[in-house]
Amino acid sequence: MRILAALCALALLPSAAHAEWLEVSSAHFVVYADDTERDARKFSEQLERYHAAMEIVTGLEGQMPSPSNRVTVFVVKNPRQVQRLAGNRDVYGFYIPRAGGSVAFVPRVEVKSGQPDFSMIALLHEYAHHFLLSSSRFPSPRWFGEGGAEFFASAEFTTSGGVSVGMPANHRGWELALARNVKVAELVDPEAYEKKSRRNSYDAFYGKSWLLYHYLTFTPDRSGQLRRYVQAMARGKTSREAAEEVFGDLDQLERELQRYLEQKTMLSLRFAPEQLTIQPIAVRQISKGEEEMMPIRLRSRRGVSREEAMEILVDARKVAARYPADAAVLAALAEAEFDAGNDAEAIAAADGALAIDPGQVNAYVQKGFALFRGAEEAEDRTTAYRKAVAPFLALNKLENDHPLPLIFYYRSFVDSGRQPPETAVLGLQRAAELAPFDLGLQMMVARELASEGKFAEARYHLIPVAYSPHPDGLSEPARMAIEKIDSGSVEDRQELVRLMSGAEIEEEPADGGSEG
Template sequence: MSGMKLARVAMAATALLLLAVSPARADWLRAESDRFVIYSDGDERTLRVYVQKLETFDRVLRLFMGLPMEEAPPRKLPIYLIGNQRDLVHVLPGAVQNQTGVYIPAEQDIFAVATRSRNDDSTLLHEYAHHFMFQNFNFPYPAWFVEGFAEYYAATNIQTGRVEVGLPNEQAVGWLQHGQWMEMEDLLAGRALNASGDRFNATYYPLAWLLMHWFMGDEERRASMQAYLLDVGSGGDPVEALQTHTGLTTRDLRAALRSYMRERISITRVNYVFPTVPVTVERLPPSANDLLLVNQQLKVVQGDDHDALVAQIRTLSARHPGDPFAQLVLGRAEIMFGDPQQGEATLTALLQQQPDHVEALQLLALARMDGASEHPDGYDVAMNEMRGFLQRAYQADDANYFTFLLIAQNRIGEPGYPSDNDLLAWELAYTIAPQLGQARFGLAQALMAHDRNAEAVTLLQPLANNAHNPQIAEVARTLIARAEAGLNSSDEAATAWDDEALEATDSFDPE
C-alpha cells in the first residue's frame, strides 16, 4: 500500500475514532402545549414526558389553590432543557458551580433554564411554582412563604395515574440536621441575607420548606396559616402574627419544627385523573444548535465582555447565511452591544423575508429609541419610525408584553404622560407579565399619577418582600410609603424615585 493510501486510511480511522468518542450534538426540538413552550436538544420522547409532567404540575397547583383547572395564562412560559450544568453558562455566564437551573424575568423575555433529569425535576418545579404564584396571586406574602411554597411543591412526584405532594426534601433535612439554624425571628421577618448582605443564610431555604411543610401537614395548622398570611398581608407584624394565630412563640415554633422533622413527614396523595394534553413538536433549524442559548444570554444582559460576545455571535451566525434565526440573533447582538447600523440592516433584511417578525420589529423600535436620545436633531423622525415598528409588532401579536412595555416606556417624560392610553399600555404589560418588576413599577407609577394609590400599593407589596434583590425591595417600600401618604406624580416628592426605580428594575437576581 502506498504512503498516500496509508495516510488516507489513517485519516479515515482517526475520523471514525473521533465520531465514536464525540457524537454529533442532537438538533434542538421545540415542543408547545397549552401553557409551555419547551426547547430541548435531547430526544423527543423525553421532551414529551417533560411537557406532560409540567402540564400536570400546573393543574396540581390549581387544584390546591382552588383555581379553574383548565384556565391557561395569557402567555406561555418558555423553558430551555439542557444536557448538563456546563450548558447553563451559555445563558448565564455567572452561574455558580452545581447550579442546575434558573428562572429569569428579564425585560425582553421571561423564561427558565433547567438541566434534564430522569429522577429529579425539583429545580424546574421550584422555578415554575414561583412563576405560577406571581401569575395568579397579587398578594404581599412574606418572603419565607414565597420560598417555602416553591420548595414544598417542588417535591412533587408525578407519575402516570399518581401524584404525591410534599415529599421529604432530603437535602433540606440534611442542612437542618447538621447546620446552625438561623433565628426564627429573622426567617419570619424576611431577613434572609447575612450581615454583609452578600449571601443567603444556609438554612433559609430549608427552614422555609420545613415551616411550610409543618403548616401543610395538619388541617388545623393549614387554617392557622391562612389566618396568619391574611394578618401579615394586611400589615401585621410577622412575628407577632405567628403567635396570635398558632399560639406559639418563636422558641416554641423552633421546638415544634424540630419535633416535626423527627416524625414521619406527611405526604398528600392526589386521587385525580389529570388529562393528557396535546403537544406539538418541531425540529429547529441547524442555526439553533449554535445560537439558541446565546440568544437568551443576550436577553439577560449580564457580564462585561460584550465585545467578545458580539464577536462570537458574528462568527456563529456566519455559518448560517440567510437563516432567519441567525439574522435575528446577529441583529440583536449588534443593536445591543455592537454596530447598531449593521444590526438594523440585518433585521431589515429579516423583515423582507418575514414582514411580521415580532422580535425584529421590537428590536428596531428599541434601536430607534436609543438613537433618538443620542441624536436630538432627528428625534421626531426616530420616534415616528419607532411607533411604526411597534404598531406593526402589535398587529402581528396583540398579546406580547414587551411591545406594550416599549410603548409605555417610550412615553415616560413626554407631555401629558401618563395619559389614559399610557395607563392602558402599562396595564396590558402587567396583565401578561406580572412576574416582571418593570411592569409592576411602571404601572404603579401611572396609577399614582391617576390618584389610584391604593391599587399602586397592592402592586408594589410583593416586590417589597423580595428577599433576592434588596435594592428592588427598598425602592418598593419607599414608593409604598409615598403612595400611602397620598402623593401622586404631580408632587415633587413622588417623582423623585423615577430614575432610581427604573434602574433598580433593570436588574434582577436569577433564582
C-alpha cells in the same frame, strides 16, 4: 422517611446519546433541548402537569399567556454551562423574569418517574415563584414565599402522568441536619433573622421555611392557620404580629417542628393523570442554522455586557453568513448587533428576517429596541419615537397580548417628553397584568399612577416589588413608597415618583440555584 437522614442528590448525569435540538411548545412553556423527542416531550408534559397541580392546590387559575409571554426553558449540557451563564459556581439552574421574555436555564435533566434530580427541582422552585406572582399579589414574607416554592418543588412524577406535591424535601436534608438552625421566631421576624444571618454565611432558612409551610399545611391541629396568618397580614399586622396572633407560642411551635422533622412518614398531595388536564404539545426540530446560532442565543437571552456582546457578535456574523436565508438566524443576529451597540446593523438584520418570515417576533422586538435607542439622540424626538414604535405596533397586530408593544407605545410618549394619553396608560397597565412577574414593569406603572395622584392604585403595583421573594434594588424604594402612602403624608406626588425612580432595575437571575 427521616428527612434528617436523606441525602441531597447532586450527582451529575451521564451525557445522553447525540440528539438534534428541538423546540417543544406547550401552553405555558417553550423548551429548547438537545435531546430525543421522547424525552423532550415528556419533560414538557411534566412541567405542564406540575402547573396544573399548582392550580388545583392553590385554587388560582391565571390567564393563558400569549405565545411570547410563556417561560422559555433552555436545557443545556451540564451544570457547568449553567454556572458559566449565571456567573455563579453555586447555581444549578436559574430563572429571569421579563415581560415577553422570561427565561430559565437548567442542565440536562433525567426525565424519569419519582422525585426529580436537583436541577429539575431548582426549575420547579422558580416556576412556583413565577406562578404565584402571576396569580396572586399577596405581600408574602420571605419565609412564606420560599417555603411555598419548596413545598411545590418537592414533587414526584408517576409513569402514568400523575403528580404529587408536598413530598418530603429530601434535597434539604443536609441543610436541616448540619446548617445553623433558623428558629420559627426568626423566620417570621425578618429583622431578627437579618441580624443573625449577617454572622452566618449558611443556615437552614430554606429547609426550615419548607418545614414550617409543610407542617402548617398538613397538621390537623393547625388547620386553617396559614390562611388566617395571611389574612392577619392583609389587615395590617406585621409578620411577627400575625404569627403570634395565629400560631400562638412560637417556642412551642418550634418544639412541634423538631418532632415533626423526626417522623418516619409525611403526607403529600397526590393527583391522578385524569385530574391534570393539559393541552397538546408541539415538537419542532430546529433548522441547522438555528442550531449553530444556539450558543449565541443562549448568551444573548441571558444578558451580556458590551464586551461580551462584541465577542459573540463575531460568531453570530459567521453563522449568519452561512445561513443568509434563515429568518430565525437573522433575528438572532439582530439581537447580537443590538447588544453590541450597532443599531443600523440590527435594523438591517431584523428587516432581512421579516422579509423572509413576517412572523419572526424577535425581529420586530430588536428593530424596535434599536430604533428607540437611536431616537434618544434625534433632533426631532417626536418624529423619531413615532417611527421607533412602528415595529411594536406591527407586533401588536401579530400578537395582541404581547406586553412589549403596550410598554413601548407608552414609552414613545414619555421618552419624547409628551404626556401619554389615557389609552397609553391603560395599555401599560394591561402589560402589567400580562406580566405581573416583571417587577421593573410594576414599578414603571406605579410611578405613572403616582404621578397622576392615584396612590392606592400605585400601591397595588408596588406590593409585589416591595415583598419580592428575591429582593433587589427595587424592593427598598417600593417599601419606602408604600410606607409614605400608608402614612398619608404624600404632599408632593412628584417627590413620591422621585423616591421610586431612585430604584435601579437589576437583571440578575432569580436565585434558582443551590439556595433556590
